Amino acid sequence: MGASASPADTQDAHAMTAQTQPRSPQVGTGHGATLWFTGLPSAGKTTLAEALALRLRAAGRPVEILDGDAVRPVLSPELGYSRADRDANVARIGWVASRLARNGVLVLASVVSPFAAARDGVRASHADAGTPFLEIHVATPLQTCAERDVKGLYARQRSGTLDGLTGIDGEYEPPPNADLRIDTAGRSVDDVTDDLISLLRKENLL
Numbered sequence: 001m002g003a004s005a006s007p008a009d010t011q012d013a014h015a016m017t018a019q020t021q022p023r024s025p026q027v028g029t030g031h032g033a034t035l036w037f038t039g040l041p042s043a044g045k046t047t048l049a050e051a052l053a054l055r056l057r058a059a060g061r062p063v064e065i066l067d068g069d070a071v072r073p074v075l076s077p078e079l080g081y082s083r084a085d086r087d088a089n090v091a092r093i094g095w096v097a098s099r100l101a102r103n104g105v106l107v108l109a110s111v112v113s114p115f116a117a118a119r120d121g122v123r124a125s126h127a128d129a130g131t132p133f134l135e136i137h138v139a140t141p142l143q144t145c146a147e148r149d150v151k152g153l154y155a156r157q158r159s160g161t162l163d164g165l166t167g168i169d170g171e172y173e174p175p176p177n178a179d180l181r182i183d184t185a186g187r188s189v190d191d192v193t194d195d196l197i198s199l200l201r202k203e204n205l206l
């Protein structure tokens with residue numbers, strides 16, 4: 001009769017496996033990654049994330065969009081638009097993105113994320129998990145963003161009812177080393193989405 005492992009042995013074995021297993025670059029199935037869209041309000045972050053999501057889902061890939069506007073009321077209802085609050089918001093969204101991406105999801109995060117250090121923090125947490133992170137600077141000129149003014153924020157800033165609007169009286173630090181920089185002015189959504197697909201292919205994520 002063979003000796004059977006005691007519950008304590010089994011626990012030890014589990015603990016040992018968890019401690020000694022090397023970190024895998026892909027914890028789940030498929031090739032997860034985070035594409036982080038940063039840029040001014042009305043630059044096109046949400047539109048591009050949605051257009052890319054359609055194409056990726058059509059190709060059978062699991063996709064999650066984390067849009068600043070949609071996520072804030074859920075993850076960060078107490079936060080406003082001070083630097084500290086924005087950095088905390090970015091860190092929370094980055095944490096969720098990393099957890100999803102390391103399990104095979106293509107995460108499309110569309111977040112103003114105006115400060116380089118906070119974005120670099122998200123990149124670093126992805127690197128720690130061995131998960132790809134691509135920073136996409138949606139670098140549409142301020143004048144075009146203000147003309148689009150999808151949510152009326154630029155008009156509110158001009159009329160004096162909104163302070164700290166990113167790009168006007170709120171700081172925006174452009175990424176010095178973005179994986180892709182896109183000026184959407186005068187370009188179609190489809191055309192720009194082609195560039196995003198090319199980037200994913202180049203990175204062997206598609």
Ligand SMILES: Nc1ncnc2c1ncn2[C@@H]1O[C@H](COP(=O)(O)OS(=O)(=O)O)[C@@H](OP(=O)(O)O)[C@H]1O
Pocket residue numbers: 040041042045046067068069072081085086087089090110111112113114151153163164165166170
């Ligand atoms: N002062 C100020 N500056 C910039 N944006 C403002 C501001 N007040 C409200 N909004 C709206 O909030 C959206 C940005 O939220 P985010 O979570 O993406 O921003 S941040 O990364 O925490 O800075 C942003 O969404 P998008 O327009 O989609 O970028 C705005 O709709």
Ligand SMILES: Nc1ncnc2c1ncn2[C@@H]1O[C@H](COP(=O)(O)OP(=O)(O)O)[C@@H](O)[C@H]1O
Pocket residue numbers: 039040041042043044045046047048110148150184185186187188189190192
């Ligand atoms: N090439 C393009 N890429 C993205 N958006 C574009 C483009 N051309 C025009 N737009 C328009 O610009 C606006 C961008 O708004 P939105 O995606 O909400 O910006 P953001 O999420 O950065 O605030 C939309 O009305 C969109 O239709």
